[in-house]
Amino acid sequence: MKKQLLFFGLFGCGVAFGQQNSSYGTLNFTTLTTSGDEIFRFQPGYISQLQNGSTFGTTSGNRWLSFGQVTQGGQTFYGQRFQYDGRALVTGYTNNSPSNPRIEWIHSGGASAGNLEFRVASSFTGGASDLVASMTPEGNTYFGTNNSLFTPLSPRVGISYNGRAGLEVISDGVLTVTDPYGIRIVLSHNSNVAKGLESSVSVGETSIAVQGKAEGVANSFGVFGITSTTTQFGAAIYGLLPSPGPNLWAGYFDGDVFTTGFYLPSDAKLKENITTETNILDRISLLNPVSYHYKKMDGQNLPQGTQHGFISQEMAEVFPELTRDITKPVFDKDGKIVSELSFKAINYVGMISLLTEAVKELNVELTAVRQDLDEYKANEVVRTQLFQNPNVIIGYSIEQNVPNPFDDRTSIRFQLAPGVETATLSIFNLNGAFVRDYALEGNSGEVEILASEIGKGMFIYSLNQNGQEIISRRMMVK
Numbered sequence: 458m459k460k461q462l463l464f465f466g467l468f469g470c471g472v473a474f475g476q477q478n479s480s481y482g483t484l485n486f487t488t489l490t491t492s493g494d495e496i497f498r499f500q501p502g503y504i505s506q507l508q509n510g511s512t513f514g515t516t517s518g519n520r521w522l523s524f525g526q527v528t529q530g531g532q533t534f535y536g537q538r539f540q541y542d543g544r545a546l547v548t549g550y551t552n553n554s555p556s557n558p559r560i561e562w563i564h565s566g567g568a569s570a571g572n573l574e575f576r577v578a579s580s581f582t583g584g585a586s587d588l589v590a591s592m593t594p595e596g597n598t599y600f601g602t603n604n605s606l607f608t609p610l611s612p613r614v615g616i617s618y619n620g621r622a623g624l625e626v627i628s629d630g631v632l633t634v635t636d637p638y639g640i641r642i643v644l645s646h647n648s649n650v651a652k653g654l655e656s657s658v659s660v661g662e663t664s665i666a667v668q669g670k671a672e673g674v675a676n677s678f679g680v681f682g683i684t685s686t687t688t689q690f691g692a693a694i695y696g697l698l699p700s701p702g703p704n705l706w707a708g709y710f711d712g713d714v715f716t717t718g719f720y721l722p723s724d725a726k727l728k729e730n731i732t733t734e735t736n737i738l739d740r741i742s743l744l745n746p747v748s749y750h751y752k753k754m755d756g757q758n759l760p761q762g763t764q765h766g767f768i769s770q771e772m773a774e775v776f777p778e779l780t781r782d783i784t785k786p787v788f789d790k791d792g793k794i795v796s797e798l799s800f801k802a803i804n805y806v807g808m809i810s811l812l813t814e815a816v817k818e819l820n821v822e823l824t825a826v827r828q829d830l831d832e833y834k835a836n837e838v839v840r841t842q843l844f845q846n847p848n849v850i851i852g853y854s855i856e857q858n859v860p861n862p863f864d865d866r867t868s869i870r871f872q873l874a875p876g877v878e879t880a881t882l883s884i885f886n887l888n889g890a891f892v893r894d895y896a897l898e899g900n901s902g903e904v905e906i907l908a909s910e911i912g913k914g915m916f917i918y919s920l921n922q923n924g925q926e927i928i929s930r931r932m933m934v935k
Contacts, residue, residue, distance in 0.1 A: 756787030769801035831887035
């Protein structure tokens with residue numbers, strides 16, 4: 458099938474095309490004028506010349522050229538055509554789009570078609586020239602001197618270069634249009650994966666695939682990403698680190714970072730060797746929280762003002778897994794590395810679970826202290842009463858409950874003063890609130906306490922006779 462790159466069928470093929478003004482036919486021209494520089498004038502039509510072959514055809518072996526105006530295929534063309542062995546180059550205008558001059562390359566396709574080349578030369582007599590652009594039979598257009606770079610990629614438009622910049626878009630002056638674009642890419646597709654822009658830079662000391670710099674009066678964004686809200690997974694900016702390394706990062710921000718949400722992977726199915734944190738409080742107590750100011754350093758945009766945190770070297774002695782050594786490059790204004798900076802950093806997010814465990818351990822200790830204090834306060838009341846009535850305990854006794862602590866039931870042995878046959882065993886919680894009374898019968902005996910009757914926790918039980926607390930002890934229900 459014939460391949461036409463710019464437009465179709467400006468000059469038809471056939472013998473009649475070249476016979477109108479052939480050198481062995483009748484020549485139609487006007488007389489020589491007598492004014493100006495004009496020396497010869499043809500009547501309207503076209504001039505043709507047969508270089509090779511017997512007809513003005515379009516197959517191999519037919520070589521001819523024509524100049525002038527031709528009506529063919531429902532349109533009128535004015536220009537020139539060069540036919541060479543099944544290929545043609547046409548330049549000029551057509552009445553279908555008279556305001557747009559064009560260059561048309563006509564060929565039958567395949568390797569024999571070759572490439573349409575654009576060349577420049579510095580000599581009128583020499584044969585050497587430089588290739589600056591070429592167009593393939595498939596319609597791909599390459600700009601540059603080395604089109605082999607694109608094999609086998611075959612992009613629709615490719616740019617190769619031997620200098621510093623492969624493509625520069627420079628606005629000479631201030632643009633006055635609304636929302637100008639240096640480069641705009643609009644791509645609609647039905648394939649599985651499509652990329653509006655792909656940049657790959659390799660080899661050399663430093664490779665930067667994409668560098669953005671914005672300088673606005675009100676707002677500046679070096680990189681601005683937007684993603685669809687209806688997609689299954691979307692990320693306005695996605696950084697991928699194929700494998701972790703000691704100084705590799707999927708994202709590195711040299712300066713303050715603000716986010717309206719922050720998440721880290723924490724699903725159990727992503728983890729192994731899970732161990733409950735224990736005995737953290739003692740290690741936490743070894744840390745030394747400090748306030749400080751960052752130094753102003755070249756190549757490091759550190760926050761200003763008073764900061765609160767830890768010293769990495771001290772953290773490394775207690776929790777070395779929460780620290781990391783970092784070496785970052787220092788760039789100049791053109792993006793060239795001029796030096797490097799090494800320092801230590803802390804994973805403050807990792808401190809959250811440690812501080813949580815420390816709070817839990819501290820809460821256990823605090824609960825025990827509170828229980829001891831409440832018991833002390835309760836017994837202090839009894840001690841005060843006994844001190845005020847030193848003779849009241851003569852002949853009375855109450856033993857420690859067995860077992861203690863207990864989770865089902867326990868027994869308490871008692872002894873009353875001679876002649877006393879009834880008394881009361883009262884149960885109180887550590888806040889002094891009354892829980893239950895047990896009647897004591899006989900001068901001595903044993904009373905059974907059920908956990909289901911009083912509940913769980915720490916309790917005070919007291920021997921009472923005629924409303925007077927005589928002896929008190931503590932018991933615990935698990």
